[in-house]
Amino acid sequence: MQKQRYLLLMDETGESASHDLRNELAASSLPVEVHPVTLESLHRSELTALLFRQWIGTYLYLLVSWPLLEPLRQLAEDAGFSEQEMECHGLGPHTRQVFCSACQKMNQTEDETVISCHFCGEELSVSEHYSKRLQAFLGYTSIR
Amino acid sequence: MQPKIHVFVKQIIQETPSVKRFVLVSKEGADLPAFSAGSHVTTFLNTAAGTLERHYSLVQAPAITDHYEIAVQLHAQSQGGSAYWHHQVSEGTELFISYPKNHFSLSFRAKHHVFYAAGIGITPFLSMMAELVAQGRSFELHYAAKSREMCAFYETLQKTYRDSCHLYLSADPDSSRMRPDGMRQQRIGTHVYFCGPETMVNQFQEAARSYGYPQQSIHFELFAPPAPMLREPFLVELWQSKRTISVGSDQSLLAALLAAGIKSPYSCRVGRCGTCAVEVLSGEVAHYDSVLSEKERAAQDVMMTCVSRAVHNKLVLSL
Numbered sequence: 001m002q003k004q005r006y007l008l009l010m011d012e013t014g015e016s017a018s019h020d021l022r023n024e025l026a027a028s029s030l031p032v033e034v035h036p037v038t039l040e041s042l043h044r045s046e047l048t049a050l051l052f053r054q055w056i057g058t059y060l061y062l063l064v065s066w067p068l069l070e071p072l073r074q075l076a077e078d079a080g081f082s083e084q085e086m087e088c089h090g091l092g093p094h095t096r097q098v099f100c101s102a103c104q105k106m107n108q109t110e111d112e113t114v115i116s117c118h119f120c121g122e123e124l125s126v127s128e129h130y131s132k133r134l135q136a137f138l139g140y141t142s143i144r
Numbered sequence: 145m146q147p148k149i150h151v152f153v154k155q156i157i158q159e160t161p162s163v164k165r166f167v168l169v170s171k172e173g174a175d176l177p178a179f180s181a182g183s184h185v186t187t188f189l190n191t192a193a194g195t196l197e198r199h200y201s202l203v204q205a206p207a208i209t210d211h212y213e214i215a216v217q218l219h220a221q222s223q224g225g226s227a228y229w230h231h232q233v234s235e236g237t238e239l240f241i242s243y244p245k246n247h248f249s250l251s252f253r254a255k256h257h258v259f260y261a262a263g264i265g266i267t268p269f270l271s272m273m274a275e276l277v278a279q280g281r282s283f284e285l286h287y288a289a290k291s292r293e294m295c296a297f298y299e300t301l302q303k304t305y306r307d308s309c310h311l312y313l314s315a316d317p318d319s320s321r322m323r324p325d326g327m328r329q330q331r332i333g334t335h336v337y338f339c340g341p342e343t344m345v346n347q348f349q350e351a352a353r354s355y356g357y358p359q360q361s362i363h364f365e366l367f368a369p370p371a372p373m374l375r376e377p378f379l380v381e382l383w384q385s386k387r388t389i390s391v392g393s394d395q396s397l398l399a400a401l402l403a404a405g406i407k408s409p410y411s412c413r414v415g416r417c418g419t420c421a422v423e424v425l426s427g428e429v430a431h432y433d434s435v436l437s438e439k440e441r442a443a444q445d446v447m448m449t450c451v452s453r454a455v456h457n458k459l460v461l462s463l
Binding site: 001002003004051052053054055056057058059079080081082084085 | 254256330331332333353354356357358359
């Protein structure tokens with residue numbers, strides 16, 4: 001898309017991590033708006049209003065800690081931002097969900113590549129296959 | 145062969161001096177298949193020159209299925225389709241139509257829909273607006289016509305969509321022109337839709353891209369295939385059929401294949417739906433479709449036979 005302006009939302013962790021990006025955006029000839037966000041501000045109407053009043057051509061960057069990323073991305077999507085109009089960066093420690101293909105329950109993991117399902121004990125290989133609906137990676141069972 | 149529906153013309157309404165609306169009812173008396181907003185049907189017209197296939201948008205609300213309505217503009221340079229509808233069809237005429245097809249559907253994700261229609265390009269938007277009203281979703285229509293008299297569906301639009309409808313009358317010196325820059329100040333999540341002549345659709349598409357609309361938020365429908373830049377005759381060698389066919393300068397590759405008895409698939413015939421895609425084994429293709437991405441075009445291994453042609457004198461297809 002032909003970007004017309006940038007909107008950057010970041011939390012405390014995003015502030016240092018976004019240094020290079022902010023320099024890069026500042027060097028472009030397009031307007032850049034930067035707003036801080038916190039877990040608390042997620043539920044304030046100012047943030048919702050900010051996202052909902054954006055015009056076509058706005059490109060959104062989210063640079064926030066992982067727990068904030070998904071609710072913020074969801075809010076941006078509700079406002080009308082599509083995948084082509086935003087870039088999401090999760091920062092800091094990350095827990096991810098792995099869906100067990102044997103018992104179909106959800107496991108919370110960090111960055112392991114092989115886990116034992118907390119529910120059925122099946123050994124799961126964590127794939128790159130991500131479900132947007134479940135917000136989880138698929139855990140493959142090995143065929144014996 | 146695609147399945148067809150046997151219908152008859154129940155009523156003809158003169159919308160403007162050059163546009164007639166036809167009410168089609170099933171010959172069997174049953175309800176017609178349900179359709180989604182933006183759908184069209186192919187009509188099969190038995191003319192002296194053979195069967196003509198012409199596509200027309202369904203103009204009624206998608207909730208209505210006891211009949212279909214289409215609107216046909218008589219073209220000065222009609223190649224038979226619109227002239228047939230206007231001069232040969234009367235109330236009671238029987239014909240066959242296809243099941244409804246949709247190459248121009250509404251986005252489920254859009255937060256606001258903006259329609260731009262020129263002339264008879266209004267037709268697909270009629271079912272779309274009816275659907276959006278039923279769903280309580282937001283939209284606006286921009287519609288350019290020559291004059292009040294030549295503006296098809298003027299009364300319906302004024303009565304039903306007065307607050308969402310902006311009319312631009314080119315013969316009226318007091319009326320403003322329909323311009324693309326209204327798309328600039330739209331909220332995030334807006335999708336734009338264009339229907340009209342190729343030049344208008346291209347102009348609005350290009351403007352929408354330059355204002356920052358992502359490609360997925362830009363939708364359009366053309367009445368006719370885009371005019372190819374290259375119109376030279378060429379040869380196609382068909383690898384599976386072990387035949388070589390020549391394509392004339394005034395003929396599409398698809399038309400040449402069908403004329404030679406090759407069962408090549410197709411649907412829209414305007415390079416929009418992708419049904420006619422065939423594998424290209426060698427030769428350079430001049431792509432005129434709006435289905436393939438830049439990357440797919442560059443790969444030169446697939447082409448839409450309804451609009452695309454050879455750059456040089458020969459192509460080898462897997463058909």
